[in-house]
Amino acid sequence: MITRHIAFSLIVLATTLTQGCRHPASTKAPVAGPHVSLVTVGKVDPVLSTRVALWIENNLVAVVDKGTMPIKAPYTLETVCAQAIKERDQTALATVVLVGGLTKHGQTHGFVFNRIALVDVDMLHPTDAKKKGWEEQFTRRVEKESLAGVSYAMGMPACVFSLCALKPAESMEELDAKGRNLCPPCTQKMEAILGQKLPQP
Numbered sequence: 001m002i003t004r005h006i007a008f009s010l011i012v013l014a015t016t017l018t019q020g021c022r023h024p025a026s027t028k029a030p031v032a033g034p035h036v037s038l039v040t041v042g043k044v045d046p047v048l049s050t051r052v053a054l055w056i057e058n059n060l061v062a063v064v065d066k067g068t069m070p071i072k073a074p075y076t077l078e079t080v081c082a083q084a085i086k087e088r089d090q091t092a093l094a095t096v097v098l099v100g101g102l103t104k105h106g107q108t109h110g111f112v113f114n115r116i117a118l119v120d121v122d123m124l125h126p127t128d129a130k131k132k133g134w135e136e137q138f139t140r141r142v143e144k145e146s147l148a149g150v151s152y153a154m155g156m157p158a159c160v161f162s163l164c165a166l167k168p169a170e171s172m173e174e175l176d177a178k179g180r181n182l183c184p185p186c187t188q189k190m191e192a193i194l195g196q197k198l199p200q201p
């Protein structure tokens, strides 16, 4: 039996860290107030990214949808990470990158680096896609792990409560069983980081 490592991994890209990143000023109007950015790479259903953006916005903080990051195929985890760092929104508290169509998957579906949370959505696909309700199950997995990843990217530690979205899941069953939101102690910590109350569900 293959053990799936599904917790988030912290990775450090030393070269890009030391180079620093400058990019041309965005042509879009600046967003006032704290926000996270959302970017997609490759085959990611816009309905899915919209659900993720709304979930984060309704439970954490405002989201700016930056759309699709153009990248030359075939792309790898490393090239996506490097480009995401180069093009990240410097005004955002953190960025969530939803990636589909990687040529090779990493050891986990989630990576956190340089205030970026990368979620390999293909790895969260239910194995039985004919099962009733699989689309909702898949969407909820991506919502949970995007909210968790962006929280880690903002400096939140992992949580020990089994129902909290920030509890690293050891299996897909645990991932499906945990909540999509932060537990009360994590809510307090996140509010301290943001300097504002979280939206009331």
Ligand SMILES: [Zn+2]
Binding pocket: 159, 160, 161, 164, 165, 166, 167, 182, 183, 184, 185, 186, 187
């Ligand atoms: Zn928690």
